[in-house]
Every structure is written in C-alpha cells, then in structure tokens.
Amino acid sequence: MADLLNLRSVTKVYSRGLISRTSTVALNDVSLTLKENEPTILTVAGESGSGKTTLAMLLLGFLSPSSGQILYKGKDINRLKGEERMTFRREVQAVFQDPFAVFNPFYTVDHLLSVPIRRFHLARSRADVRDRMVEALTAVGLHPDDVLGRFPHQLSGGQRQRINVARALVLKPRLLVADEPVSMVDASLRASILETLRALKQDHGVSILYITHDLTTAYHISRSIIVLYRGSVMEAGDTDTVITNPQHPYTRLLIDSIPWPDVDRRWGQTEIKAQESEAEGAGHASGCKFYSRCPFAMEKCRVTPPLFRLSERQAASCYLHDTHPALPAERLSELLP
Amino acid sequence: MAEQPVLEVSDLRVSYYTDAGRATALDGVHLVLNQGEKLGLVGESGSGKSTMALAMMRMIKPPGRIESGRVIVHGIDLTALSDEEMRKARLSVIAYIPQGAMNSLNPVTRVGAQLVDAIVAHEPASKRGEIEERCRRALESVDLKRGVFEMYAHELSGGMKQRVCIAIDILLKPRVIIADEPTSALDVVTQRQVMETINRVQKQIGAAVILIGHDMGLMAQFVDKVAVMYAGRLVELCAVREMFTRPLHPYASALIRSLPSLSNKGVFQGIPGLAPSLLRLPGGCSFHPRCPHAMDVCRTSQPPLETLPDGRQVACHLYPHKA
Numbered sequence: 001m002a003d004l005l006n007l008r009s010v011t012k013v014y015s016r017g018l019i020s021r022t023s024t025v026a027l028n029d030v031s032l033t034l035k036e037n038e039p040t041i042l043t044v045a046g047e048s049g050s051g052k053t054t055l056a057m058l059l060l061g062f063l064s065p066s067s068g069q070i071l072y073k074g075k076d077i078n079r080l081k082g083e084e085r086m087t088f089r090r091e092v093q094a095v096f097q098d099p100f101a102v103f104n105p106f107y108t109v110d111h112l113l114s115v116p117i118r119r120f121h122l123a124r125s126r127a128d129v130r131d132r133m134v135e136a137l138t139a140v141g142l143h144p145d146d147v148l149g150r151f152p153h154q155l156s157g158g159q160r161q162r163i164n165v166a167r168a169l170v171l172k173p174r175l176l177v178a179d180e181p182v183s184m185v186d187a188s189l190r191a192s193i194l195e196t197l198r199a200l201k202q203d204h205g206v207s208i209l210y211i212t213h214d215l216t217t218a219y220h221i222s223r224s225i226i227v228l229y230r231g232s233v234m235e236a237g238d239t240d241t242v243i244t245n246p247q248h249p250y251t252r253l254l255i256d257s258i259p260w261p262d263v264d265r266r267w268g269q270t271e272i273k274a275q276e277s278e279a280e281g282a283g284h285a286s287g288c289k290f291y292s293r294c295p296f297a298m299e300k301c302r303v304t305p306p307l308f309r310l311s312e313r314q315a316a317s318c319y320l321h322d323t324h325p326a327l328p329a330e331r332l333s334e335l336l337p
Numbered sequence: 338m339a340e341q342p343v344l345e346v347s348d349l350r351v352s353y354y355t356d357a358g359r360a361t362a363l364d365g366v367h368l369v370l371n372q373g374e375k376l377g378l379v380g381e382s383g384s385g386k387s388t389m390a391l392a393m394m395r396m397i398k399p400p401g402r403i404e405s406g407r408v409i410v411h412g413i414d415l416t417a418l419s420d421e422e423m424r425k426a427r428l429s430v431i432a433y434i435p436q437g438a439m440n441s442l443n444p445v446t447r448v449g450a451q452l453v454d455a456i457v458a459h460e461p462a463s464k465r466g467e468i469e470e471r472c473r474r475a476l477e478s479v480d481l482k483r484g485v486f487e488m489y490a491h492e493l494s495g496g497m498k499q500r501v502c503i504a505i506d507i508l509l510k511p512r513v514i515i516a517d518e519p520t521s522a523l524d525v526v527t528q529r530q531v532m533e534t535i536n537r538v539q540k541q542i543g544a545a546v547i548l549i550g551h552d553m554g555l556m557a558q559f560v561d562k563v564a565v566m567y568a569g570r571l572v573e574l575c576a577v578r579e580m581f582t583r584p585l586h587p588y589a590s591a592l593i594r595s596l597p598s599l600s601n602k603g604v605f606q607g608i609p610g611l612a613p614s615l616l617r618l619p620g621g622c623s624f625h626p627r628c629p630h631a632m633d634v635c636r637t638s639q640p641p642l643e644t645l646p647d648g649r650q651v652a653c654h655l656y657p658h659k660a
Contacts, residue, residue, distance in 0.1 A: 047524035048495065156611060157382060186381045186551050191595045192607035213524040216554070220597045257529040259554035261596040263578045267529055267558050 003074065004036040004174055004207060005059070009330060010068035012054050012231075026054040028231040029068070033333040034175070034209075036073070039201050041208045042336060043218040043239065045254070046228035052211045054231075056179045059209065060094055090120050093168035097180040099160035103152035109163055110148055113137075116171055136166040139204070140196045158189030165196055169204070176200065179211045194221050215258055219243045224336035227251050230289040233307065237314035237335045248316040250290045288318070296320060313337060343545050344370040344513050349406030351385075351392045353615075354399075360615035362388040362401070364569040367642065370513070375539070375546045377556035377577070379592070380566035381612045386549045387436065389566070390515045394433045395423050411512045429459050432511040432544075436518045439498035442490035448501055449486035452476070455505050475504040478541065479534050496527035500534055510542045517549040532559055553596050557581060565589045568613055568623035571642055575649040585651045587628045622654065630655055 010030050015023040028051075034040065044052050057063040058070060064078045071077070072088050080088050096102055103112065113133045116122075123129040134144045140162040152160060161181060168176055178197065182190040198221055200206045210222055218225060218239065225242050227235045227250065235248040246252045259267065287302040288294070294301070300319055307329065308321040315327050315335050327334070351363035363385045370376055378386050391397050393408050395415060408415040410430050418426060427433070435441065443451055452472035456463060473483045479500040490498055499519060506514055516535065520528040536559065539546050548560055556563055557577060564574040565586065573586040584590040591608045610627035613619055619626050625635040634654050642652040 047526055159611075189607060191597075195607070215525070216597050253526060257525040259525075259528070259532075259552065259558045260598060261554040261557045261581065261593075262598055263557050263581050267533075 003033050003071070005032070005034040006069075006071040006074070007032040007059075008069045008071065010058060010065045010070060012051075012058060012063065013066040025231050027051040027058070027065075027228075029329050030055070030226075030233060031068075031330040031332050032226070032336075034207050036174075039205045039207045040224065040337070041198070041201055041210055041222040043210045043212060043222040043225040044228060045212055045215055045218055045225060047213055047254070049230065050228040051231040052213075052228060053179055055228075056094070056177045056209070056211055059175075059177055060092060061088070086120070090171045091174040093171060093173040093176050095161070095164045095168055095176065095178045095181045098184050099157050099164060100184070102164065103160065105152055107151075108148075109150050109152070109155075112163070113167055113170055116167065120171060122171070132170050133166075136170040137163075139169055139199070140166045141192060142166070156189075157185045158193065161185055161189075161193055162196060165193070165200070169200065169206075172204075173206055176206050176208045177211070178208055180213070181210075182217060183212070183214065190217065197221060215243060215255060216260070226332070226336075227254070232289050232304075233317060233329070233332065234290065235314070235316040235318075236307070236332055237311075238337055241311070241314045245314075247310055247314065247321060248290075248318045249294050249296055249320070251316070253293075307332070309335070341372065342369045343372045343374075343411055344368070345407070345409040346393065347407050347409075349389070349392055349408065350404040351388050351397055351401060352404055353401045355616070358616050361618075362569050362615060363392060366406075366569075366571050368564065368571070368574075370545045370547070372512075372545060373540070373543050374562065375548065375560040377560035377563040378547055378549045378566060379551055379553065379556060379563060381551065383612055383615065384566040385569040386566055387517055388569075390433060390435075390517050390547070390549055393513075393515060394427060394431060396433075425459060428455060428506070428511060429509040430511055431513045431515070432506040432509075434502055434506055434514070434516040434519050437522065438502040438519065439495055439522070442498055442501060444490050446489075447486070448476075448488050448490065448493070449473075452486070452501075452505055452508060455508050459509055471508065472504075475508050476501070478507070478538055479504045480530070494527075495523055496531055499523065499527075499531050503531070503534060503538065507538050507542055507544075511544055513545050513547065514539065515547045515549070518551075519548070520555070521550070521552075528555070535559075553581075553592065565592065568618060569615065570623065570652065571650070572624070572653070573649070573651045574642075575651075579649060585645075585649065585656060586624075586653050587630050587655070588624050622652075 007030055010027060012027040013023050013025050044055055046052050058065055061077045069076050075084060077088060114129050117129050117132055123132055137144045137147060142159065142162055147155060147159060147163065182193050194217060197208055201208055212218055222239050225239045226233055229250050235242055235251045242251065243255060246255050286304060288305055291297050291301050298319060305317050305319050306326040307315040307317045308324040309315045309327040310321055310324050313335055346366060346368040349363055349366045353360045353362055366389060380386050392403055397403055413430060415423065415426060449472060453468055456468045473486050476485050477483060481497060481500055520531050523531060560577050563577050563580040565572050567588050573589045581593060584593045594606045595608055613623055621637050622635045622640055625631040632654060640652045640654045642650050644650050645656060
C-alpha cells in the first residue's frame with residue numbers, strides 16, 4: 001500500500017430532533033488519497049459552513065463518517081485497536097485555529113511538550129526528552145531558551161501557534177491537519193508560521209492538510225486545492241490553475257472577494273447574492289448546492305452536477321462546463337499533484 | 338464636502354497601571370480626520386490600536402487611565418464632557434463597533450428592541466411608532482429585511498448579526514464611526530458584503546470612519562489613508578496608495594513586504610524579532626532592536642512624528658524633517 005490516507009466516498013450527516021428529524025449534510029461524498037512517499041500540502045477551502053472543519057474532525061478520528069470509509073495506511077481509522085491506534089494517534093497530528101484557547105494556563109511549555117514524548121515512550125532519559133523539545137522548537141524557528149520554562153500567557157500569539165506546531169512535530173507525524181492555523185495571528189507573523197509549515201513538508205516529509213477560508217495563503221503554501229461549498233466539492237485541482245483561472249462560479253466569487261493588499265487590484269464587481277439562511281438552504285436537498293446564489297443558475301442545475309474535468313489538473317462541478325468529460329467523484333485525487 | 342476636520346485627536350496618552358509597573362499603551366497620538374474620510378489604523382497586537390478606540394470613546398477602564406489629550410469631534414471636546422453628556426455623545430456623535438460586536442447582541446430580546454433602546458436612550462421624547470419605523474429603515478439600509486426587526490440573534494448568520502450592529506451604529510447618524518476589526522471572524526465573501534455595507538452607509542450619512550485591523554488587504558480595498566502604530570505611537574501616516582507603493586518607516590515597509598500577493602508566490606518575509614513589551618520599552622526609537630537601518634541616534638533619541646514636504650507624516654530618524 002502506497003497510500004498514507006484514503007477517503008472513500010465519505011459522507012457526514014448531522015441529525016437533530018427526535019420526532020421530526022432534520023439533517024444537515026456536512027460533507028457529501030468526498031474521496032481523496034494522499035500518497036505515503038510524496039509529501040504534499042493540500043488546501044481545503046470554503047466559507048463557514050462548508051464542511052472544512054467536519055473533514056478535519058473525521059480525519060483525526062473525532063467523528064465517524066455516516067457512510068464511506070477513512071483508511072490510514074490501508075486500515076479503517078474507526079476500527080483501529082491497541083498499538084495500531086496509538087501509532088495512528090502519534091502519526092496524525094493537528095494544529096487548531098485559536099492559539100489562545102488551546103493551552104492550559106497552569107502548565108509551562110516544557111510540560112506541554114514533554115507529555116506527548118513520555119506518553120508515546122519516545123525518549124529514554126530526561127536529557128533525551130529535552131533534546132527532542134529543543135530539536136522541535138528549533139525546527140519551528142523558536143529559540144528554546146526564549147520559551148522553555150515559560151507559561152502560555154508570557155508568549156505571543158505567534159509563539160504559541162509555533163509551539164503548537166512544535167508539539168505536533170515532537171511526535172514525528174506523517175500527516176498534519178492544520179485547521180485555520182494563521183487566521184488568529186498578526187499579519188506579520190503569518191509569514192513565519194506558513195514558512196514553518198512549508199519547511200515541515202520539505203525537511204521532515206510531513207504531508208499537510210491545510211484548512212482555510214483564506215485563499216491568499218492557500219495560494220502561497222499549497223500545491224493542490226479542493227474548494228468545498230456546503231459539503232460538496234465545487235472545484236479541485238492544482239492551486240496555481242484554480243486560483244489564477246477559477247472556473248466554478250463559486251470559486252470565482254471567493255477569489256473575487258479576496259481583499260488583495262494591492263491598491264490597483266480592486267474588489268471585483270461580481271454581484272453577491274446574500275447567503276440565504278440555513279433553513280432555506282436545507283430545502284434544496286437535491287441539485288447544485290450553489291444554485292440559490294449562482295448568477296448562472298439554470299433549470300438543469302436542480303440535478304447535482306458531476307465534476308467535469310477541464311484539464312489534467314482542474315475539474316469543476318458545474319454544468320457551464322458540461323462539454324468536458326465527467327470525472328467520477330472517487331477519482332478526485334487524479335487532479336491533485 | 339468642506340475640508341474641515343471632523344475629528345481632532347491631540348496628544349492622547351493612556352497608561353495601564355499593572356502590578357508589574359506602568360505600561361504606556363498610547364503615547365502622545367495626534368490625528369486629524371476630515372468629514373467623509375476613511376482612515377485605517379494598523380499595527381501588531383498590543384500596539385495600541387484598540388486602546389486608541391477606547392480612549393476616543395472614553396471607555397478606558399481601570400487599571401487604565403487617560404493621562405492627557407483632547408478628542409474633538411465636530412467642535413465638541415469629548416474629554417471635557419461630564420459622564421452623562423459623554424453617554425449622550427456616544428452613538429450620536431461618535432459610534433464604536435467593537436471587536437466581535439456580533440456576539441454582543443442580547444440573545445433573549447428581539448433585535449428590534451435593541452435598536453429601539455438605542456434611540457430611546459438618546460431621544461426619550463420620540464414617538465414609539467416613529468422610532469420603530471426608523472429602526473426598520475436602518476435595517477434596510479444595511480441590506481437586511483425589515484422582518485429582522487422581529488427576529489432573535491441566534492436566527493441570524495454572523496454576517497447578518499454584524500450588519501445589525503452596523504445598523505445600531507448609524508441610527509443616530511454619528512460624525513465618526515470607529516470599527517475595530519469588524520470582519521475578523523467572517524469569511525471572505527461575507528467580509529466583502531459587510532465592508533461594502535459600511536462603505537455605503539458611511540457615504541449616506543457622511544461620517545468619517547476609522548477602521549482598525551491588521552489585515553492590510555482590507556485596508557487596500559477600503560480606506561483612503563493609513564496610520565501605522567507601533568508600541569503605542571503613530572509611526573507613519575499617509576495615503577493608502579503611497580503606503581503600498583512607497584512606505585517610508587522601516588516597520589511599515591517590513592509590514593508591506595510581509596504581505597502575500599499573486600506576483601510573489603512562495604516568498605514569505607516575516608518581520609524578525611518580537612513586539613516589545615510596553616512595560617520595558619527599549620530606549621530611543623521603540624523599533625530600533627528590530628530595525629535593519631538602526632543608527633546610533635535611534636538608540637538614544639525617540640524620533641517625533643514629522644510632516645514631510647509632501648504632506649506625509651513619519652516618525653523616523655532616516656527622514657530628517659524639513660517641512
């Protein structure tokens with residue numbers, strides 16, 4: 001098996017209510033493969049409610065899919081037991097959005113970093129524990145002397161977020177799920193955290209799933225991208241192609257709305273239809289999820305469009321491109337370099 | 338539009354008295370804003386942006402204290418008002434959209450009641466029906482349906498809640514609106530809608546806007562002038578185009594260089610070093626330990642904010658002042 005991670009037609013439905021059940025499809029039939037020996041950075045992009053975080057929770061094994069399977073090195077992650085489960089827990093790590101909320105204020109950075117080392121029996125002696133901490137901190141561009149022995153409140157947001165990355169790194173993971181890792185830190189620190197993530201991939205061979213709504217950073221850091229809207233894949237492919245030449249009306253809207261830090265590149269003129277309230281949206285159970293907001297909506301959009309393959313490295317789920325061959329959802333990964 | 342300043346802030350100083358000592362969060366800030374102008378206030382966390390907004394609203398709480406300075410809006414010196422007069426001035430003269438404003442809506446009363454409250458507090462004599470009509474119109478002017486008046490906060494999305502807050506802020510047609518990161522929790526599409534809403538209502542009522550944030554992209558799209566803050570001081574103030582094409586202060590230019598754009602894929606240039614602690618500011622220019630151009634004079638003397646011949650303002654020893 002050469003696949004590190006394999007999602008097979010994963011769907012997640014949240015249901016609520018006892019008598020009249022209402023359900024929300026958070027993720028709809030997503031298939032995806034990450035290869036074991038080709039570390040890559042894959043972006044999952046979309047606005048709030050697109051299912052990005054649900055995807056992260058599924059990958060980390062915090063939620064189980066309503067249908068479909070998630071395989072890690074060929075094994076279903078929801079059926080892992082004993083040692084295999086520990087290996088999975090060690091090799092798949094996460095960095096979350098808010099660096100201010102994830103630390104226990106009573107513990108020092110040393111404690112935070114040494115617990116996982118001891119828990120997974122990665123070190124033989126105290127000196128070994130310290131070496132590993134120093135190594136991980138250096139790898140994320142922090143001076144160990146600046147942060148070891150300190151409490152979280154003594155550190156800046158950027159330092160905290162890099163410690164989160166270091167905490168994941170001490171375990172020598174194979175896959176890092178980064179859920180909006182830079183949305184809460186200052187612009188001047190974003191650059192250094194993204195640089196850290198990229199070095200992880202290059203120097204340590206860690207694959208990264210970068211979850212974000214910020215296409216600017218996605219463009220800079222990732223090789224491939226999947227754009228989600230209300231749980232469905234709208235467009236996927238090579239990041240350069242998708243961002244410089246978006247083909248799905250939703251991707252166009254997203255890219256048109258990026259506030260580029262450039263006075264000559266104004267916000268686009270694309271009319272935005274306000275997002276209807278959730279209740280209204282749920283009524284469109286069938287058909288293209290973007291139907292109600294799409295400026296090009298047609299009668300046939302009431303039937304869910306398949307992915308149409310526009311080129312070797314780009315596909316969009318939109319009937320505007322129905323002259324191109326359809327790509328079965330389970331072969332999505334063919335688009336991703 | 339007359340070129341008469343609607344907002345004049347002079348020598349505003351705010352300190353926080355903490356157990357570890359006195360932290361000067363705002364150190365003698367001067368600022369002038371004309372009617373209808375949009376100013377962006379940028380800087381790292383802890384640079385004093387939000388303190389500046391709170392000080393202008395006179396909402397600094399202990400252990401913080403306004404040490405000195407005047408804030409004059411439309412001829413009214415806010416610092417000289419009594420507490421009761423200041424309460425009246427808030428919203429009617431100067432309005433503030435705090436960070437995470439959308440979470441400030443009361444979950445157990447209808448949105449409409451919260452808008453009505455705002456007017457009643459300022460104009461107790463108005464007729465109920467009239468007030469409600471004004472509130473509904475305010476909701477319409479921020480692209481919300483009139484029916485939102487009867488809804489509760491949990492029935493609205495983040496962007497809609499943020500627009501309700503904007504509606505409250507424009508009810509009494511203030512002269513100055515201060516928006517502190519109004520879109521930081523929203524995604525790009527909603528962010529654009531909210532910013533376009535602010536832009537439109539700002540033009541309608543002719544108010545000046547101060548947009549606080551660290552998203553330079555948003556600044557490039559929205560404001561006319563940018564002011565950069567560092568460690569409680571204004572270090573540069575100029576037109577947005579000049580800021581992006583030719584920033585003068587080394588901190589401002591590092592900030593601009595750190596921005597991702599379409600043309601420089603894969604180049605990340607952070608600003609080395611860390612923001613200084615306000616309790617232990619380095620002597621001289623606060624930025625000198627991180628500055629690539631630091632000279633001897635920077636270590637000993639703090640550069641004042643000077644106006645250059647072309648009207649830009651910068652506080653740096655690299656630009657000898659001759660106005």
